[in-house]
Amino acid sequence: MEAMCPRCGAPARKVARFCARCGLRLEHGPDGLLDAGRVPHPHPVPPPPNWRAVRQATDLHYRWESAWGGEPILGTEGLAVVLLNGGYPLRNAEIEVVGYDGDGRERFKVKSLAYELPRGRDVRVEVPSYELPNCVCRELTVTLLSAEFGSEQ
Numbered sequence: 001m002e003a004m005c006p007r008c009g010a011p012a013r014k015v016a017r018f019c020a021r022c023g024l025r026l027e028h029g030p031d032g033l034l035d036a037g038r039v040p041h042p043h044p045v046p047p048p049p050n051w052r053a054v055r056q057a058t059d060l061h062y063r064w065e066s067a068w069g070g071e072p073i074l075g076t077e078g079l080a081v082v083l084l085n086g087g088y089p090l091r092n093a094e095i096e097v098v099g100y101d102g103d104g105r106e107r108f109k110v111k112s113l114a115y116e117l118p119r120g121r122d123v124r125v126e127v128p129s130y131e132l133p134n135c136v137c138r139e140l141t142v143t144l145l146s147a148e149f150g151s152e153q
């Protein structure tokens with residue numbers, strides 16, 4: 001997979017700190033590789049109220065709901081995390097979803113993949129119920145593990 005600068009489209013080495021053509025600062029993930037999800041957009045699309053910031057990401061927000069769109073209480077039902085990307089288009093975004101019970105204890109941790117995260121659009125990521133414990137979780141965090149630059153649409 002080829003990394004590229006989200007502003008000018010120039011190829012970027014995975015270890016580059018700045019784009020060689022336009023000078024945009026490029027960020028790196030925990031593995032040290034260039035990570036598209038951390039490059040701030042100069043004009044990010046603001047999220048609606050009550051959306052929360054995805055951890056280790058820039059301009060990426062989330063909310064969650066049960067798989068059929070009801071109350072955000074997890075358990076035997078499936079879970080949907082909705083991601084809203086206000087920054088550069090992303091693809092193959094790997095996220096980690098962690099659920100906590102009412103006492104703040106971690107009850108589950110699952111990884112999921114969003115194949116396309118276009119700028120300014122929200123994308124639903126389903127977590128099937130068999131990946132979830134039989135508990136009611138009250139709190140949920142989402143962390144971006146890695147992402148690639150997508151293309152403008």
Ligand SMILES: [Zn+2]
Binds near residue numbers: 006008
């Ligand atoms: Zn550039």
